[in-house]
Amino acid sequence: MELVFEKTKGLRDKTTHYCPGCTHGIIHRLVAEVMEEMGILEDTVGVASVGCSVLSYEYFNCDMTQAAHGRAPAVATGLKRVLPEGRFVFTYQGDGDLASIGTAEIVHAAARGENITVIFVNNAIYGMTGGQMAPTSLLGQKTATSPFGRDAGLQGSPIRISEMLATLDGAAYITRVSSHDVPNIIKAKKAIRKAFETQKKGLGFSLVEILSTCPTNWGLDPLESLHWVRDNMVPVFQLGVYKDVEEGK
């Protein structure tokens, strides 16, 4: 029989703990496939952050380091700066981790042009702690800590991380993609590949922001969640390449 599909070697044989309809699992697979296809599983150290994806250290089939909440870019800096040439370092962070408690670390890692790859999973909410407002929550979005809907006057407006970081000279490749349907998932994988290639070429900081779901805390079913990303998140967090030094952008 012809083998038409095989699970990527970039993931270990372990059932993930993610809720049905959450796209963390899909994004894990994309990152894992890219590492496998580039043949860098044995050359890579991943940094797990604090959030639902903290246990990614149990899923990725490469060396992993678990970082304090928001500090993954600093930990990745420490790793990358002391490891021998040819090692890859990536962080995997949620929006609470990266865009709230860890803003200083992500901005300065980008500003220094740290030659690392950041996988930034934006689901517009704090998943792990039970659905509190995130810096990327949409205006009007009801969460445990914005029960009347996010109000710009009270809680400010969503932060667009990719646009912000793209203004920094150290950033080499910044793009926002989505995980809400197959064409977008294919694009997301290409973006992740390009980010790791950017690191391989030593061009500097690369970040892929991936719009993602949280059916459990949004109170939607898996399909409704995918539509919610398409209909509500994409208009606010527009998809596209924000920085690409290779293309002179």
Added chain:
Amino acid sequence: MGKVLMKGNEVIAEAAVHAGCKYLFSYPITPQSELVAYMAKRLPEVGGLFLQAESEVAAINMVYGAASAGVRVMTSSSSPGVSLKQEGISYLVGSELPAVVVNIMRGGPGLGSIQPAQSDYFQATKGGGHGDYQIPVYAPATLQEIVDLMRDAFNLADRYRTPVYILGDGMLGQMMEPVEFKEVVNEELPPKDWATTATRGDGGPKLTNSLFLDPAELEEHNNHLQAKYAKIKEAEVRYESYLLDDADYVIVAYGTVSRIAKNAIKEARNQGIKVGMIRPITLWPFPEQPFIETRDRVKGYLTVEMSAGQMVEDVRLAVEGRKPVFFYGRTGGMVPGQEEILEKIIEMAGGEQ
């Protein structure tokens, strides 16, 4: 290599280089700024790197990353900055990563002052961050002692897989003294086969981690840490005894204060009061033995600190109420003078002799 005249902060830096540390991640703060400036020039010469972090929070987490990769790494700061590092230090402990953290203490609380203090004793010796843990703390009193202790600090960190503090005060950082860097053959240390350097065919993926969701597993991890602390307590205590043999009274002081106290002790002896000194070199583990040995024959202890009274609690624990324990301290960056200490000694001895 003969003796060279150097500033305390530079001695810490050069001693770290001699101990094989090639990486420093720090954020500027007085009174340890000379240390980072020295390393910014020096580390590239040995193929290493100084990186100025965006904050002390970032610095300690860079240390966490570098330590996870298995290299000798250090961060340096002063009191307010060390407060910011506490979460990261707790993570280093939890993940069992070796590193050296230098605190050149200044007056607090808050922004306090930039003058010398010893008011971070509690923070250094009683945990500091969250969780059940201890950190070995070395408190050098002279610049030559810094040279000797830096290597020991890195070795201890590697041997037990723990962060280690070097605790000094602003005076120690700023003073100048001749020091000698002797070439020493380093002791044999266990291989860092746990380091996350990317697998490269060395077996399955490795993990640096302090998360244990299962309470039974976390308890086991804590028991493992406690067993390690018991070993450190048994093997790593250091102190200096000074004129203890015939002493009726004992001064307890560490770091630069012990030097001022020594002068006061000499003067007291000229006046006929037999005073000696216990100088803890490791603040944790605290040297209990010299107290056990002296508490039944001396008349009292006087703890002198640049704080409102922190180490004195450990002295009382070691003396177990068998003799009076007096305290004299100055705070806020004020330094206890030799005359003041002498007065306290005379007072303790029951007035003019």
